[in-house]
Amino acid sequence: MRILALDLGTSSVRGLVLDAAARPLPGALARRPAQVTIGGDGRASLDGPAYLDALVDCLDELSAAEHLDGVELVVASAQWHSVVPLDGAGDPLGPVLTWLDTRPIAPPGVTGPVDADDYHRRTGTWWHRFYWSVRLPWLRERAGGGRIRFVGLVEYVFGTLLDEAVMSISQASGTGLLDLRLLDWDREACELAGVRPGELPTLAPRDWHGRLRAEYARRWPALRSARWAPPSGDGAASNVGSGCYDSRRAAVTVGTSAAVRLVQRAPAGAELPPLPEQLWRYRVDHEHVVTGTAFSGGGNLYAWVRREMKLPDGPELDRALARVAPGDGVPADPRLGGDRPPGLARAGSGALAGLGFSSTAVDILAGLMDALCREVAFGVAAIESTLDKSVQVVLGGGAVAASEWWRRCFAVALAPREVRHVRNPEIGAVGAALLAIGRLDGASGLERIVRTDEDESATATRSDRPQYPS
Numbered sequence: 001m002r003i004l005a006l007d008l009g010t011s012s013v014r015g016l017v018l019d020a021a022a023r024p025l026p027g028a029l030a031r032r033p034a035q036v037t038i039g040g041d042g043r044a045s046l047d048g049p050a051y052l053d054a055l056v057d058c059l060d061e062l063s064a065a066e067h068l069d070g071v072e073l074v075v076a077s078a079q080w081h082s083v084v085p086l087d088g089a090g091d092p093l094g095p096v097l098t099w100l101d102t103r104p105i106a107p108p109g110v111t112g113p114v115d116a117d118d119y120h121r122r123t124g125t126w127w128h129r130f131y132w133s134v135r136l137p138w139l140r141e142r143a144g145g146g147r148i149r150f151v152g153l154v155e156y157v158f159g160t161l162l163d164e165a166v167m168s169i170s171q172a173s174g175t176g177l178l179d180l181r182l183l184d185w186d187r188e189a190c191e192l193a194g195v196r197p198g199e200l201p202t203l204a205p206r207d208w209h210g211r212l213r214a215e216y217a218r219r220w221p222a223l224r225s226a227r228w229a230p231p232s233g234d235g236a237a238s239n240v241g242s243g244c245y246d247s248r249r250a251a252v253t254v255g256t257s258a259a260v261r262l263v264q265r266a267p268a269g270a271e272l273p274p275l276p277e278q279l280w281r282y283r284v285d286h287e288h289v290v291t292g293t294a295f296s297g298g299g300n301l302y303a304w305v306r307r308e309m310k311l312p313d314g315p316e317l318d319r320a321l322a323r324v325a326p327g328d329g330v331p332a333d334p335r336l337g338g339d340r341p342p343g344l345a346r347a348g349s350g351a352l353a354g355l356g357f358s359s360t361a362v363d364i365l366a367g368l369m370d371a372l373c374r375e376v377a378f379g380v381a382a383i384e385s386t387l388d389k390s391v392q393v394v395l396g397g398g399a400v401a402a403s404e405w406w407r408r409c410f411a412v413a414l415a416p417r418e419v420r421h422v423r424n425p426e427i428g429a430v431g432a433a434l435l436a437i438g439r440l441d442g443a444s445g446l447e448r449i450v451r452t453d454e455d456e457s458a459t460a461t462r463s464d465r466p467q468y469p470s
Contacts, residue, residue, distance in 0.1 A: 162211060
């Protein structure tokens with residue numbers, strides 16, 4: 001059996017083919033960039049039809065190379081929190097709001113949940129511009145009259161490709177409208193969002209699988225009989241792909257943005273673990289929750305500095321960074337994209353301090369990267385406050401996979417904890433596959449988790465050394 005894994009991220013769309021144990025097959029990868037529209041007003045949006053076209057291009061490429069032959073299962077790791085309004089025909093009424101968009105504001109006169117602590121416990125979220133409880137009323141004002149439905153980016157894409165449009169429990173938890181224990185839409189959250197009957201997606205039952213629509217089955221005949229699994233939230237999939245499937249290990253994932261997360265078992269209907277006020281919680285699936293905190297900065301910090309300051313890439317930049325000790329860069333606030341919840345800082349809140357004539361572009365880059373490491377360290381400490389022991393930390397994602405300096409910086413910030421990292425940059429796609437085949441133990445990736453102080457130069461392959469995300 002082969003598995004087609006789709007990684008529907010913010011900066012790129014990827015399709016790769018895995019074997020039955022969720023190991024990527026050499027060369028069976030197609031990638032297209034995703035263009036996020038960024039504005040000074042806090043705008044950060046994607047064009048839904050263009051994004052769908054990019055995915056179709058990836059599948060066309062894999063099909064033409066006969067990589068789809070033998071695929072029996074399609075899985076997806078998809079970005080959490082996006083939302084797009086659709087008309088009665090299923091066409092977008094505007095662009096897709098990504099997690100990075102800070103424009104939504106609450107309607108005048110609405111004061112939020114009756115009991116904020118209980119709301120946080122039930123939904124794992126806050127009444128915040130990041131979630132659908134605030135985003136849907138804001139979008140409704142701009143969508144005009146007529147029939148409207150709200151979906152995430154992956155529901156729009158799958159609703160076009162598949163014969164049935166549903167929303168996975170994992171994706172629904174990222175909206176902030178789901179009761180995490182009951183696994184149903186939360187009444188108070190939906191009231192705050194102004195939801196009307198028929199405006200939210202149908203929640204996928206536990207054993208749901210989709211099939212391609214006839215027109216796409218003709219386009220990709222190798223996928224005609226393939227089952228499509230419910231999409232996994234990208235953060236949940238990344239944890240599993242990193243080997244962080246229980247409370248022994250916390251995953252620190254740095255792609256476009258960054259997050260620290262811990263997976264715990266919590267079957268539907270069971271009492272949920274304690275949740276500190278500064279942490280969010282979403283669903284991995286019907287049996288597990290993931291708790292953590294996230295930051296708007298990640299690989300995008302590197303991409304911004306390199307682009308705006310015309311820095312070189314590759315070994316030349318690696319050598320320049322190696323001359324800067326962790327903590328010796330320019331003091332920085334890495335919130336260029338604003339705060340993730342529960343913070344309220346808007347896009348453009350980043351800052352640099354202590355600049356002098358001796359300061360270099362590399363010092364600025366090192367300062368931003370180091371500042372993110374310190375943010376993550378605070379997040380790990382908050383997660384540990386609910387446990388009776390320290391966690392092992394596993395670094396993953398394309399940004400840290402590409403930078404030995406950044407891994408070393410994380411190890412310093414997270415000391416004295418043991419810090420390891422996953423060489424494989426495709427942890428989201430692999431994690432989604434492991435979830436779909438019931439292998440949360442992440443066995444296919446554990447042999448690739450190594451200590452940050454090990455010499456990898458002799459063992460790392462070309463695919464283990466990805467470029468920084470852009």
